[in-house]
Amino acid sequence: MLDQALLESLVAEARLAPSVHNIQPTRWRRAGDRILVLADPTRRLPVADPTGHDVRLSHGAAIEGMALALSRRGLRIVQVELHPGAIPVDGGLIPVAALDIAPGGVPDQLSDLVTQRASWRARFMPGNAGTDQALADLARTESDLTVITEPGQIETIAGLADRAGFHFLCDAAHRKELLAWMRLSSGHAAHARDGLNAEAMALGRLEALAAGLVLGPLFTTLHLIGLAEPLTSDGAKTRSGAIALFHRPAGEDPVLTGRAFYRAWLGMTRSGLSACPVSVLVDWPESRSALTKLFPPPAGRRLVNVFRIGAAEQHGVCPHYRLPVAELLEST
Numbered sequence: 082m083l084d085q086a087l088l089e090s091l092v093a094e095a096r097l098a099p100s101v102h103n104i105q106p107t108r109w110r111r112a113g114d115r116i117l118v119l120a121d122p123t124r125r126l127p128v129a130d131p132t133g134h135d136v137r138l139s140h141g142a143a144i145e146g147m148a149l150a151l152s153r154r155g156l157r158i159v160q161v162e163l164h165p166g167a168i169p170v171d172g173g174l175i176p177v178a179a180l181d182i183a184p185g186g187v188p189d190q191l192s193d194l195v196t197q198r199a200s201w202r203a204r205f206m207p208g209n210a211g212t213d214q215a216l217a218d219l220a221r222t223e224s225d226l227t228v229i230t231e232p233g234q235i236e237t238i239a240g241l242a243d244r245a246g247f248h249f250l251c252d253a254a255h256r257k258e259l260l261a262w263m264r265l266s267s268g269h270a271a272h273a274r275d276g277l278n279a280e281a282m283a284l285g286r287l288e289a290l291a292a293g294l295v296l297g298p299l300f301t302t303l304h305l306i307g308l309a310e311p312l313t314s315d316g317a318k319t320r321s322g323a324i325a326l327f328h329r330p331a332g333e334d335p336v337l338t339g340r341a342f343y344r345a346w347l348g349m350t351r352s353g354l355s356a357c358p359v360s361v362l363v364d365w366p367e368s369r370s371a372l373t374k375l376f377p378p379p380a381g382r383r384l385v386n387v388f389r390i391g392a393a394e395q396h397g398v399c400p401h402y403r404l405p406v407a408e409l410l411e412s413t
């Protein structure tokens with residue numbers, strides 16, 4: 082049922098799933114009719130994601146990407162066996178999960194949206210009746226999302242996001258790690274492969290050059306004269322759209338959370354909306370606690386992430402910067 086050529090075509094679609102900083106930590110291996118999901122331990126974010134939560138969530142998104150790709154071929158995942166361990170197997174990879182594959186899949190409606198979803202990091206277009214309707218539909222159909230459209234509340238969240246973001250940027254190790262995953266010039270060897278390139282971050286050439294200086298050698302001086310904070314603010318972008326709070330059952334394995342995360346994001350794409358996570362809001366305890374006080378998650382659930390969301394100028398036009406399939410596949 083599952084041969085190497087099929088796995089290649091499945092991975093080509095599964096790799097379009099979002100991953101934190103686009104580090105693409107997931108690797109795949111065929112074992113009979115099982116697909117082994119493995120983690121490349123060299124692709125982690127020890128500073129921004131010290132517990133590995135977001136990397137594990139990214140594996141979950143990749144698994145959901147695999148489920149969607151399988152569904153298009155009449156196949157389905159009948160069982161997901163999760164491996165919580167961190168012990169490397171051969172090749173230094175760490176098992177994340179084993180997927181049992183069987184016939185009987187029906188095309189998942191979200192699978193058609195995979196190529197149309199991408200992070201939108203520019204400002205959103207001014208809302209109109211269509212946007213309002215799409216946001217209302219999303220709030221009604223996505224049980225994992227709380228949609229916030231009230232301008233005063235968005236303003237509060239934009240302020241919190243800026244404080245949270247700046248809190249992390251003041252840490253030199255954080256800036257260093259972020260810069261290492263940024264590809265600010267088109268000449269960067271990994272520009273179209275992984276990480277965050279200038280196009281994905283909606284930065285023009287000069288802006289990309291400036292970003293490298295502001296986050297790099299000029300940060301300390303700019304901070305001293307009070308310019309670092311305004312120069313790194315995303316407030317205008319956050320205020321230009323709405324907010325979606327993503328919550329999931331407390332105690333859920335982040336791999337399962339990641340599957341739901343990808344589905345919720347594709348749900349936004351289906352509604353004609355574009356989005357981008359703002360992880361700093363949940364990563365910084367101060368903003369996280371302020372947010373959960375203002376917008377308590379439903380009983381038994383935890384706030385996992387926060388999306389900026391709205392109407393994009395180029396909805397559905399999505400370049401994806403990804404590693405070649407061959408590098409994601411481990412031979413059996």
Ligand SMILES: Cc1cc2nc3c(=O)[nH]c(=O)nc-3n(C[C@H](O)[C@H](O)[C@H](O)COP(=O)(O)O)c2cc1C
Pocket residue numbers: 097098099100101102103135136138139142198199200201202276277281357358359360361401
């Ligand atoms: C767990 C997780 C957290 C993320 N957090 C952020 C974030 O805080 N800011 C951001 O701009 N993108 C964030 N992203 C989006 C990724 O950077 C994005 O998915 C990746 O660069 C691939 O690009 P694509 O979404 O356009 O396919 C996050 C993605 C995941 C899976």
